[in-house]
Amino acid sequence: MKPILPGSTIGILGSGQLGRMLAIAARQMGYKIVVLSPDANTPAGQIADLEIVASYDDLSAIRKFAKKVDVVTLEFENVPAAAALATESIVPLRPGAEVLATTQHRLREKNFLRANGFPVTGFVEITSELPSGCSYPAILKTAGFGYDGKGQIKVASDDELRAAWDQLERQPCVLEAFVPFERELSVVAARGLDGHFVDYGVFENSHQNHILDLTTAPAVVTAKSAKDALAITRGIFEKLNIVGVACVELFLKSDGTVIVNEIAPRPHNSGHLTIDAATTSQFEQQLRAICGLPLGDPRFHAPAAMANLLGDLWQPNPPDWAALLQFPEIRLHLYGKDEARPGRKMGHITALGKSGVHAAGIVRAARAALQAQSVQVQPLVAPLPVEDIADDGMADVGAVDAELIRSASDGF
Structure with missing residues (x-):
């Protein structure tokens, strides 16, 4: 099968922030973008060559969309099965309708995991x-x-x-x-048309109100737990025959064992830090995979952390972006959404650090500064030595004083 080369057109079902970041990566690589979703002026639509506004149940619109592109991928897994099948009848859909049918339905997903011997709740x-x-x-x-x-x-x-x-x-x-887990983990990985598999290692996640709040990479886990998480992820990709990027969310138990929570058949919120931290981001990796190109190098430049920016930060006053950007390590990503609602993902910030916990302290402090307009935090004269920040897990991050984490950018 011939690869789909730059200059071709990528179709995206869904038009939120995942589609936006995929479209940005596609633009950089010389591809055109067409997106379809029920909404107009969307995060992905703002970047795309063409934004089609149509219901996922409008199969006529789905077929017209599919005829305009060379390959289709997903940024939203709740696309109806009929839409996925209609797309797949015209143009390659990666991951395919069969993967989507399994992973968008919790019972089918859990039965798949149990039937294939993967540890599951x-x-x-x-x-x-x-x-x-x-x-x-x-x-x-x-x-x-x-x-x-x-x-x-x-x-x-x-x-x-x-x-x-x-x-x-x-x-x-x-x-x-109910699983009495110690930590929440995720593995973001990619698999090509030729079956080649790469992963970004194991990430550690913390949630607030069931929404991802902070991701650190690498996770602070034992070598065995990491090895098990990666092996499970690879096995799931192969059993499902996934082509593209997907994420396996896992629980880490106190005895070091890992069990699967969910599978997301698309780039994942926890993988956003790969844009700034990895040689090849999860979004470029998605393009490479669905276009039949060789996968990129997933290695990290340095440990990293990512914090989500929810609409709550816009209340009661708009965020103080100048205060945020006083932190020289911070990379800001906003999604182009007009309305900031509580719980709505409006953007994220990323920092590299000397360890994942060090980077997590930076993004926490920077995010706190967004609403602390009256608080003047002075940077340190010298950077904080990495040994002064405990590196034994996320429980220590909240104890790091915001003033102490303001390290000078002396490299990692």
Whole structure:
């Protein structure tokens, strides 16, 4: 199969910030971009050559979109199966409709994982009636169409389970055993048309209100835990025959074992730091993979951290960008969204550091400065030695004083 070379046109189903960053990478590599989503003036549409505004259920519009491009990829996994199949009947869709069908539905995804021997949380299916004899606490999740904590409720008794199912309108659900995990991890990786596989190592993530708040790379885990996480990820890519970038989200238990939480069949929020930290970003890697080109070098220039910027930071006053950019290590990425709503991802910041925890301290302090217009924080005369910041996990990051993390940019 011939590679799809620069000058060709990439189609993207979905037009949010993932599509925007993919479109930016495509522009840099000489590709044209067409996006389709139900909205206008979107983050990706602002970068694209053509923005098609249509419902994902409008199969006529989907087919017209597919005829305008040379290959299609996803930035949003909740595309209806009919739209994916209609696209795939005209032009290559990578990852394909079969991958999407498995990963966008929690029950199918968990059955796939269990059937293929991947470690997964215990679960039961709920369709027409509630099971008896459940162990609590547990998490009730809708079987389909959930992300960023949507469609899931923690329950601690039969009565809470009944109320939660009513709240979710008694739609098909999965009841998962609650995992007493120590840390949340992710592995972002890519697989080419030729089966070549590369990964970015293991990242560590922390969430607020079920939304990713901070990612550090590399994760502070044992060599065995990292090896297991990478092996699981590669096995999932191969079993699903994924072509492109995807992310496997995992839980790390106190005994060092890792279990799979979810699979995201697209570039991932935790992989945003690869734009500034890696030789080849996850977005360039996605383009290389779906176009049948050799995959790029995933190695990092230095440890890194990424913090999300949610719409909450715009309340009650707009962010103080000048205060943020007083931190010389910070790279700012905004997504072009007009309305800043609480919980809405408006952008992110990245920093490189002497360790992941060091970089995490920088992005935390810089983000705090966005709303601290009246606080004048002076940079240190000399950089903080890396040994002065504990490197034994995310629990220490919050204890790092914002003033102390203002290191001079002396290289890493």
